[in-house]
Amino acid sequence: MxxxxxxxxxxxxxxxTALGSAPAYADDRxxxxxxxxxxxxxxxxxxxxxxxKKKEREVTRRHTAPVYTAPHRYNQPRVQQRRYNQHIQPRPLPRHVRNDKLLPSQCFRSFDTRSGPVRMFGNRCLQNNFRHANRLPQHCKVRVKTYNGKRTGYQARCLRDAGYRLARG
Missing domain, CATH: 1.10.12 (Lyase 2-enoyl-coa Hydratase; Chain  A, domain 2)
Structure with missing residues (x-):
């Protein structure tokens, strides 16, 4: 505008200006x-x-104003109160934490030989205290001559490399 x-x-x-180019005479009129x-x-x-200016002050809206809606409420599940002397059943351990490959710590011994001490798991102790002794890898089985005779057992490093661990506690 x-x-x-x-x-x-x-x-x-x-x-x-064009009219003013005429001869310069002007009266009061x-x-x-x-x-x-x-x-x-x-x-x-x-x-x-x-x-x-009036048109600039007027505001025209082409979209409707947003309508506020309350957020959805989250209802937390109710936890049942434990009754006195009520035993809670423990959940089973996940597969990667199972104790199938936890060897008993009392079977881990050091045997003295001529070439120095040998640390291994005793075969007889594992047979008595470890449920899956028959599943141990056979390539880890060793026979060592000690001062008290021959001992059969499993090398600790070999068992560790096969995924077995020492049960602490």
Missing amino acids: YRKFIATVAAASIAI DVARALAAILGIAVVGKIIHDNN
Whole structure:
């Protein structure tokens, strides 16, 4: 809208300039007419400017305002109170924590030989205290000569490499 107003003022000034190129004689009436014309153009420009300001103040929304909705409530499951002397059954251990490959610590012994001490799991102790003694890897089985005779057992490093561990406690 400003462009139209400026274009109108520019056109009016060019027209007045063209009229002003006539011989310079002016009486009071011509000066009054020119001032009235300029005043009229200024009033029209002010009206247009005020009208544009009113339009700028008005806000038009093309989308609806968001509506607040309360979030869903989470109801926690109720935990039953333990009754006095009520035994809780323990959950089974996961597969990777099972004690199938936990060897009893009392079977881990050090035997003295001519070449130095040998640390191994005694065969007879494992047969008595380890349920899966028959499943132990046979390539870990060794026979050692000690000062008290021959001993049969399983090398600790070999069993560790096969996935067996020493049960602590």
